[in-house]
Amino acid sequence: MCDHIFAELQQRMPVRPTDLARPVFLSDGTTLRLAHERELKQAFPPGRNQHGENHWPTMLLVAFHDALTGLAMRPSWGAMYGRKNTSEQALAREAVQRLPSEAVAMADSHFGIFWFAYEGQQSQRDRLLRLTPERAQKVLPSQILRPGRRRKVQGMASAQERRVHSDWSSEAVVSGWVSACQNPDKKDQILYFFSSLDLIPKRILAIYKLRWNIETDLRSLKRTLELHPLTSKTKALVEKEVLMAVCAYHGVRATMYWSASQAGLTPRPLSFSASQDAVMAAWPYLQRASSPAEFDQEIEPLLEVGAQQILPSRSGKRSYPRQIWGRGGHFPFRRSPAKEAK
Numbered sequence: 001m002c003d004h005i006f007a008e009l010q011q012r013m014p015v016r017p018t019d020l021a022r023p024v025f026l027s028d029g030t031t032l033r034l035a036h037e038r039e040l041k042q043a044f045p046p047g048r049n050q051h052g053e054n055h056w057p058t059m060l061l062v063a064f065h066d067a068l069t070g071l072a073m074r075p076s077w078g079a080m081y082g083r084k085n086t087s088e089q090a091l092a093r094e095a096v097q098r099l100p101s102e103a104v105a106m107a108d109s110h111f112g113i114f115w116f117a118y119e120g121q122q123s124q125r126d127r128l129l130r131l132t133p134e135r136a137q138k139v140l141p142s143q144i145l146r147p148g149r150r151r152k153v154q155g156m157a158s159a160q161e162r163r164v165h166s167d168w169s170s171e172a173v174v175s176g177w178v179s180a181c182q183n184p185d186k187k188d189q190i191l192y193f194f195s196s197l198d199l200i201p202k203r204i205l206a207i208y209k210l211r212w213n214i215e216t217d218l219r220s221l222k223r224t225l226e227l228h229p230l231t232s233k234t235k236a237l238v239e240k241e242v243l244m245a246v247c248a249y250h251g252v253r254a255t256m257y258w259s260a261s262q263a264g265l266t267p268r269p270l271s272f273s274a275s276q277d278a279v280m281a282a283w284p285y286l287q288r289a290s291s292p293a294e295f296d297q298e299i300e301p302l303l304e305v306g307a308q309q310i311l312p313s314r315s316g317k318r319s320y321p322r323q324i325w326g327r328g329g330h331f332p333f334r335r336s337p338a339k340e341a342k
Contacts, residue, residue, distance in 0.1 A: 001243075001247065002074045002243045002246055002247055003074055003098075005247055005250050006071060006072070006073055006074065006250065009069075009071055009250055009253075009254055009257075010023075010066070010071060010100065013069045013071065013254070013257045020104070020197075020199075020203075020207060022102050022103065022104055022126075023066055023067075023100060023102065023103045023104070024066070024067040024068075024103070024104045024106055024128075024207060024210060025064040025065065025066060025067065025073070025099055025103050025104065025105055025106065026064065026065050026066075026067050026106050026107070026210065026211050026213060026214035026217075027062065027063070027064050027092050027095070027096075027105060027106065027107040027111060027214070028062070028063065028088075028107065028108070028214045028215065028218060029060060029061065029062045029063075029088035029091065029092075029110075030060075030061055030063075030218050030222065031058050031059065031060055031061070031080060032058070032059040032061055032077075032222070032227065032228050032229065032230055032242075033056045033057075033058060033228060033229035033230070034056060034057040034058065034059055034229065034230050034232075034238060035056075035057070035229070035230065035231060035232065035233050036055055036056060036057065037057075037233045037234070039233070039234055039235055040057040040233070040234070040235060040238065041057050043057070043079065043235045044057040044058055044059045044079045044080070044081075044082075044235075045057065045058075045079060045081045045082030045085075046058060046081065047080065047081040048081070051333060056229070058079075058080045058081060059077050059078075059079070059080065059230075059238070060077060060078055060079065060080035060085075060086060060087075060088065060091065061075050061076070061077040061091070061242070062075060062076050062077070062088050062091035062092050062095055063075040063095075063214070063217075063218065063221075064092075064095055064096070064098075064099060064105070065213065065214050065217045067106070067210040067211075067213055068210070068213075068266060068267065068268065069253060069257055069267055070213065070217055070253045070256070070267060070268070070272075071250060071253055072217065072221075072246050072249060072250070072253075073095065073098055073099065074095075074098065074243065074246065075095065075242065075246065076091040076092070076094045076095040077091065077239075077242065078090075078091055088110065088111070089110075089111060089113065089115070089116050092107070092111060092116065093116065093119045096119065096120055096123055096125060097123055099123075099125055101124070101125070103125060103126075104125070104126045104127070104128060104197065104207075105120055105125055105126070105127050105128070106127070106128040106129070106207070106208065106210070106211055107127075107128075107129055107130070107211075108129075108130050108211060109129075109130040109131060109132045109135075111129055112129040112130050112131040112132065112135060112194060113135070114155055114157055114158070114161060114174060115157070115161055115164075115165060116129070117129060117155070117174045117176070117194060118157070118168070118172055118174050120196075121174055121175075121196070126195075126196045126197055127176075127194070127195065127196050128193060128194075128195045128196075128197060128204065128207060128208060129193065129194045129195070130191065130192070130193055130194075130208065130211075131178070131192040131193060131194050132192070133190070133192060135192075136178060136180075136192035139153050139155050139178055139194070140153065140178060145178065145179075145180040145192070146180060147180050147181055147182040147190055147201075148180070148181070148182070148201055148202070149179075149180055149201065150177050150178060150179040150180070150200070150201055150204075151177070151178050152175075152176075152177055153175070153176065153177070153178050153194075154173050154174070154175050155173065155174045156171075156172065156173055156174075157172040157173075175196070176194055176195055176196040177194070177195050177196075177197070177198065177199075178192060178193070178194055179192070179193045179195065179200075179201040179204045179205075180192055180201065181193065181201045181202075181204065181205040184205075191205070191208075193205075193208065213268065216272075220249065220272045220273070221245060221246070221249055224272055224273045224276060225245050225248060225249060225276075227241075227242070227245045230242070251279060252272060252275050252276045252279055253267070255275055255278070255279050255302065255303070255306050256270045256272070256275045256306060258303055258306075259275070259302075259303045259304075259305075259306030259307040259309075260306075260307065262303055262304075262307060263307035265307065265310075269310050269311055270306065270307075270309050270310060270311065271309040271310070271311050274309035275306050275309050278302055278305045278306050278309065279302065282298065282299070282301070282302040282305075285298045286298050286299065286302075
């Protein structure tokens, strides 16, 4: 059902970047806290630190979201800790196979490694990945790439990577472009990108600016839709809860898209939380609609209200440094009765 809703909405919401007539999907990972139940502890073991085992089981989740509409593909998940743990890159490798064939996969430097780029190449999907300066130097060992320039490269797998991925051929090669761009916010920082797209660095940087949307999308899923923490007590119900949350998320995103379309806007400037409140207020009336005509009559006020939920413009810099609140008081660690008895 989750895949069907995504496919239907992806066809009916054809918003594309102005300089790239193809969908761009943003990837990132996050963690979800689960209920302290025996089955969940076995499937998604808690982490450990110097004080011992943590209390809450932890799920690692990787999502791909449309850069402009916010639509989310069915995410991939697994255990973050334990003997059978997985990684964000491995989950992204699984999820990238579900991307539309014409899509461009974009991710930050955490995914800017050889094997993820190679797997994307094997799936015949274009990639735009940020590189750390160290990885960019390995690809261009004898060249100095100045900002605004690019070089065509062919990267080969290292001996260690070939040992880990024994299914690769001995001549595993990734072909593409490495571009250098000046960071608009930090004049002393150079950003490096690897891309299979034949675009000049200025356009690469313009497209990469869309990547921040995945951060706000994951916040909407976890906080606004209250996906974190999950309350289900079995592995099967936890997975259903994740998928149903994504389906509900699609309902809000679809409302935002059609509200913006009627007002001549794009969906991103609208507030997700305010749009969700509008959907929840209109939901009883939509459920009572006995015919398509009555449903259309009820949904018109919803779209009009949704188009008014425009986020404020914050183009200027913040007037105070970014900080976080403290955690409050400290309490002694709780010990199990068996350890106290000893």
